[in-house]
Amino acid sequence: MPIDTLINKQDGFEQVRDRIALILRDESVNQQALAAAAGENPDLWKLRIGLERANPWNEFKDGDKTPIVNVWFDTDSAPRSRGNVIDEQAYTGTFNVDCYGCGQARDDGATGQIPGDEDSAKEAHRAARLCRNILMAAIYTQLDFPKGSLVESRWVTNRTSFPRELSYQAAQPVIAVRLAVEVVFRETAPQYTPETLEYVNVKVLERDLDGFLLNEVDFDYTT
């Protein structure tokens, strides 16, 4: 007997993936507004957010050095101790937030220089700082999903900087820092469509009060 309901909604891991990217994008805009109100340069809080991009740093070639953040789903697992075989399982998923910084070698205005590779690392670190602070903010404990609905918790478990290959020296130095975000969330699946049983009427009467009706329950059923 096949499944009789259409599978037409996103799984939990898809919703979490999209939500992480949405939060980072919206909060970057919010931080820029706060920076402008505080008299700071809002560009220092600007991030370009991508989702499941294969080559996100390609956009640095257009000359814009705003850090680029790429959110992508890595892996998840569902321990048997957290869930049941019928309707609901708790998954622990890892979503990578890769923060790319592009540096610019330049004259320091004095007697020296600012190296491009150092500049790219600091840009990537700055982007990673913003992303970690946003995702670990208290208001995003459940990634803005209603408590008890989809997401149980989120946790930035790792922060890793990609090593720079000595053999590779591009004209535009780019380096990345990865935040591994662990999210515990629910997954459900299509369930049995219940059948209606024979109708049963149950009346519970209070003996001492001359048949005062305490409770009445109707059950619909068919054979």
Place this chain on the structure above:
Amino acid sequence: MGLRQVAEADLAYTLEDPVCGGGWPITITAPDGTVGTLTGLSGDIGEVIDPDTGQAVSGRACHASLRKSTLLSTFGELPKAISDESQKPWVVEFTDIGGEAFLFKIIDQRPDRTLGIVSFTLTFYEDAN
């Protein structure tokens, strides 16, 4: 004249001749401000580079190759990468095939002392102006 010396002398045509060879005007500014307008080979190509694995992905690779003897006679030393942030770098400028000029600094130098060519790996550079 030995074969290697002939090869070095031929660099005047293969490397430094802008009419019959592949020579292209390249301006180099030393950290002390000395400017040399030379002719050599320049390159600015898109390349696939993965910052994670070092494999090709997407980016730009820029380089210049010049005759060692010409560099020495112009600057008294070979241009090189300067890592010290308290010093100015060696700055290189050349145009692409469309005439658009780009400014670079040297981040790696690879002298071929067999044939007398020095190749430089370049990164984009902004001057104070």
